[in-house]
Amino acid sequence: MSIRLEHLNYVYSQGTAYEKQALKDVSLEIPQGQFAGIIGHTGSGKSTLIQHLNGLLWASSGALYYDGKNIYDNGYPLRELRSQVGLVFQYPEHQLFEVDVFTDVCFGPKNQGLSAEECEARAREALELVGFPEKYYRQSPFELSGGQKRRAAIAGVLAMRPRVLVLDEPTAGLDPKGRDDILEQVAHLHAQTGMTVVLVSHSMEDIARYVERIIVMNRGEKMLDDTPRNVFSHYRELEQVGLAAPQVTYMMHDLKERGFGVRTDVTTVEEA
Ligand code: ADP
Secondary structure: OOEEEEEEEEEEOOOOOOOEEEEEEEEEEEOOOOEEEEEOOOOOOHHHHHHHHOOOOOOOEEEEEEOOEEOOOOOOOHHHHHHHEEEEOOOHHHHOOOOOHHHHHHHHHHHOOOOHHHHHHHHHHHHHHOOOOHHHOOOOHHHOOHHHHHHHHHHHHHOOOOOEEEEEOOOOOOOHHHHHHHHHHHHHHHHHHOOEEEEEEOOHHHHHOOOOEEEEEEOOEEEEEEOHHHHHOOHHHHHHOOOOOOHHHHHHHHHHHOOOOOOOHHHHHHHO
16 A cells, blocks of 8 residues: 655644644655655654554645545545554553453454454464464463563554554564564564555664665654665764764665675674
8 A cells, every 4th residue: 555645734732822733744655565664753743643644643734645545535435544554553562451362463353343263363364473472372461571562462453454554663662682573573574464564763773774765754844755875874964863873773784785694683782
């Protein structure tokens, strides 16, 4: 599913003393199957932007197209959009609530009215896609490690078989190993399914290693939007807004692009 935003503006609490323009004239296009990253500081508008992607927030002005159709047109099937665009919120494990992981992952498909057999097939497929170990399927979500909880929560969204997966800071609160594991898993998932994936992060190091394209948000505006290599060439501008990663991140990205195997745990050791 391709996504196109045209001159999107969003204002919170419009007309009140708390009015805040969180998105300013944002235009961008994400082609079907792309693995895109959105980076920016806290408050730069990342969450506001992605909540537009499945119609949770409605733009104050502008247009948003999926496969060429404007979702703001009367008659656009919004229900369908919600199932086709899976949004994984920050700390998604807070939404796990069933007695065991498997039942939890079945919840979405069950709610869609699918048969028990189909729900179970979907849950199994989704849990496999995120590399969730079968031995924990019947465990309570609350007994899992942080990384496993997050995998289970992501599987819950995947079980709806979305065509676009949007992840808001999927590594928040995880230790360096857990962070790398989740990002590797998301990259693997993208490679396996070819679905459009949008990864939101405030860390250039997280983003730089995996995505094909980086959208840099700053104060509600799109500041840069290009391949990682071209975005990194704006090192000074990124540094000025505090978003530049250590040079080693760029060197590693360059090596990877040139076909060298890169051990991602090396950066982890340096950071630790
Ligand atoms: P990010 O995800 O990059 O941290 P957000 O999209 O959450 O950024 O926030 C963008 C701006 O909108 C910030 O200035 C934030 O304070 C403001 N904002 C976010 N949510 C609300 C809200 N519910 N009401 C008013 N302002 C908000």
